Amino acid sequence: MSPPQAPACTQDPPPDRLPRLARAQLHEVHAGGEDWASALAFAFGTVEAEQTRPILLLRPRRKGAALLPCGEGLRVLGVDPARLVIVDARNDAALLRAGLDAARSSGPAAVLIESWGTMREYDLVASRRLILAAEGSRIPVVILRGDAEPRPSAAHTRWTVSSAPSTPLEMGAPGATTLLVELVRRRGGPAGQRWRLEWNEEHGGFRELPLDTRSVNEEWDVEERGPPLPGTVVPLPAVRTRAPLRRTA
Amino acid sequence: MRQGLSCGMTLADARARCPDLATAPHDPVADARVLEQLAGAMIAFTPLVALDAPDGLLLDVTGCAHLFGGEEALVRRVVKDVGPTTRHALAPHAAAARALARFGARLGGKGDVRALPIAALELDEGALSGLRRAGLETLGDLAARPMAGLAARFGELAVSRLRAILGETGSPVIPVRLTDPIRLETRFPEPLGRTDDALEVVEDMLAQAARTMEQRQLGGRRWAVTLHRSDNQRRRLVVETGLAVRDPAAVMRLLRERIDTLSDPLDPGFGFDAITLAVLHADHLPSRQILLESGKEENADDVSALVDQLSVRLGEDSVRRLIPRDRHLPEKAQALVPALRLRGAPWPKPQGIPPRPLLLFDPPQPVEAIAGVPDSPPQRFRWKGRLHDVTLAEGPERIGAEWWLKRGGHMPGGAGETRDYYRIEDADGRRYWIFRHGLFSEKPDPRWYLHGLFP
Numbered sequence: 001m002s003p004p005q006a007p008a009c010t011q012d013p014p015p016d017r018l019p020r021l022a023r024a025q026l027h028e029v030h031a032g033g034e035d036w037a038s039a040l041a042f043a044f045g046t047v048e049a050e051q052t053r054p055i056l057l058l059r060p061r062r063k064g065a066a067l068l069p070c071g072e073g074l075r076v077l078g079v080d081p082a083r084l085v086i087v088d089a090r091n092d093a094a095l096l097r098a099g100l101d102a103a104r105s106s107g108p109a110a111v112l113i114e115s116w117g118t119m120r121e122y123d124l125v126a127s128r129r130l131i132l133a134a135e136g137s138r139i140p141v142v143i144l145r146g147d148a149e150p151r152p153s154a155a156h157t158r159w160t161v162s163s164a165p166s167t168p169l170e171m172g173a174p175g176a177t178t179l180l181v182e183l184v185r186r187r188g189g190p191a192g193q194r195w196r197l198e199w200n201e202e203h204g205g206f207r208e209l210p211l212d213t214r215s216v217n218e219e220w221d222v223e224e225r226g227p228p229l230p231g232t233v234v235p236l237p238a239v240r241t242r243a244p245l246r247r248t249a
Numbered sequence: 250m251r252q253g254l255s256c257g258m259t260l261a262d263a264r265a266r267c268p269d270l271a272t273a274p275h276d277p278v279a280d281a282r283v284l285e286q287l288a289g290a291m292i293a294f295t296p297l298v299a300l301d302a303p304d305g306l307l308l309d310v311t312g313c314a315h316l317f318g319g320e321e322a323l324v325r326r327v328v329k330d331v332g333p334t335t336r337h338a339l340a341p342h343a344a345a346a347r348a349l350a351r352f353g354a355r356l357g358g359k360g361d362v363r364a365l366p367i368a369a370l371e372l373d374e375g376a377l378s379g380l381r382r383a384g385l386e387t388l389g390d391l392a393a394r395p396m397a398g399l400a401a402r403f404g405e406l407a408v409s410r411l412r413a414i415l416g417e418t419g420s421p422v423i424p425v426r427l428t429d430p431i432r433l434e435t436r437f438p439e440p441l442g443r444t445d446d447a448l449e450v451v452e453d454m455l456a457q458a459a460r461t462m463e464q465r466q467l468g469g470r471r472w473a474v475t476l477h478r479s480d481n482q483r484r485r486l487v488v489e490t491g492l493a494v495r496d497p498a499a500v501m502r503l504l505r506e507r508i509d510t511l512s513d514p515l516d517p518g519f520g521f522d523a524i525t526l527a528v529l530h531a532d533h534l535p536s537r538q539i540l541l542e543s544g545k546e547e548n549a550d551d552v553s554a555l556v557d558q559l560s561v562r563l564g565e566d567s568v569r570r571l572i573p574r575d576r577h578l579p580e581k582a583q584a585l586v587p588a589l590r591l592r593g594a595p596w597p598k599p600q601g602i603p604p605r606p607l608l609l610f611d612p613p614q615p616v617e618a619i620a621g622v623p624d625s626p627p628q629r630f631r632w633k634g635r636l637h638d639v640t641l642a643e644g645p646e647r648i649g650a651e652w653w654l655k656r657g658g659h660m661p662g663g664a665g666e667t668r669d670y671y672r673i674e675d676a677d678g679r680r681y682w683i684f685r686h687g688l689f690s691e692k693p694d695p696r697w698y699l700h701g702l703f704p
Binding site: 034035036037038040041042053054056065066067068069070071072073074075076077080081082084085086087088089090094098101102105107108162163164165166168169172173174175177178179180199 | 551552553554555556558559562563567568569570571572573579582583585588594595596599602604605606607608609610611612614640641642643672673674677678679680701702703704
């Protein structure tokens, strides 16, 4: 008997819609170490999670400086920091086991698993287990892969995420979160689409920007976007009053 | 005591006599709790223990003293258990014992209650000074007078207290009623050779304990299972849950998890002789409605079971939640606490502060930066050997040091370094949170640090 087709594939969005990490599926998000915040923002911003239940973030022990999620930063992405439960695992095997247990229980709204490097334990079998768990509990499971080569896996979608230059605010201040997202692989569907997404700080949610950056930042071309002049101090309250921002573009 | 300190002294007096005195504010609630715990411990000496508010315990040792080798030996053991600062007294009844212990310091805690000062009646100051003015110093003086006259002049209370201390009326002891602990034991006629069999027995015991706890509306937070091996070895397994539970399956899952994480595995050896199960810590847990359609309990969905399971496997410090703290240094404005101890604390409403990054470095990473003097964002910086050109910048957001926590912080220059935070974007489109540690007016060559990553 052939294994049943993953039911969620039929619910995949049309390719022209904005990216989303659907429920009851396993998603892989690849990013470099320096783009890690972008990868997390993509996961938190697009995951289809229930709005009140906790979100589990599982992390392996990592060499070097620790990176902690910042509650205020999470709130910008529309996630209540009180919902976050952070689990630190000793090694990759413990990480996957904890991730599997988390995906099986129907308590959390979403399970995000961070991983770094090759992670030999993550293979077709491990990913298939995660999928079965996710299908059972109807929650999305996202595995974030830092500095990793794509490995064969059964995941429904695979994305690569990197930071993109933002639309500058007035007086050369960096704008809202902007990501460059590519759908590398999709089970049972076309892949290869790319998006440039900007986080909407007023209403939440990503919105799409044209992929060609030149057309957006016409007046901020390379010359003008050079290093800021010394001595120019951007007054914070003028820029960040939560009032509708006047875009320079 | 040796320095001449005593109860009721003013703090200034006490400090004058003993300058390095450690002081703490009075916490009556905590005191009462300690007293209750002490009362529980005194059960070892007598079944009748009563609280004697606010800071005393009454032990009815009738018929118990001979078990410890006489009254003297019993008192020595009790004082050893409680602590050397205890004052004690033995008397035929409770009121006399209380009076002797509290006011019989001169008599050494025993002797005739008639020699006690009239303060032992614990009347208000007006009545006591009235008694003293009448020339009555001891209870003996008072007892020699006719009671009716005393009651007329100093109130009914004086007479009833006096009669209680003299033993003319009864002074009943109202013992503390301790709830019996939930503890089950199973002994086997033949040792059990397989761990699985033993665990099945544990499951039965858990179901039994659940029934007991349901009657009392309790749920266990800490469970201990002790496996007694026939060669007198004992293995103790303790599991803890974040919420009170009494579902045998949930506790069983945690126990199996605990067994899996043991450093030396559970070895039945020649078999287990007996198994004991104890609920070490229980909380109130009302009965819950069971839903008809699913057979599950209402409101049973949550991550608490998952948190318990992962806390047992990975250690409780590995499963944590973010809580806000009322500090303004970014790394101190939040804390990670074990999720087992605390369910999500609500975060306050955003206060209109400039944006914070999604990820914070702990500790901040030193970077080399080129920036204009005194208050400009960096134009380029080197992090991990890579040069980043800054294209966009916002700031500074100036965050001062917490001078009020520092000794001498209010003095000029004593506060510590102010930080100037900039939100910057480099040519690759990555956004960073970078700060200069110290103003140029504070130190000649302030360092730059990378503190966070914006998405």
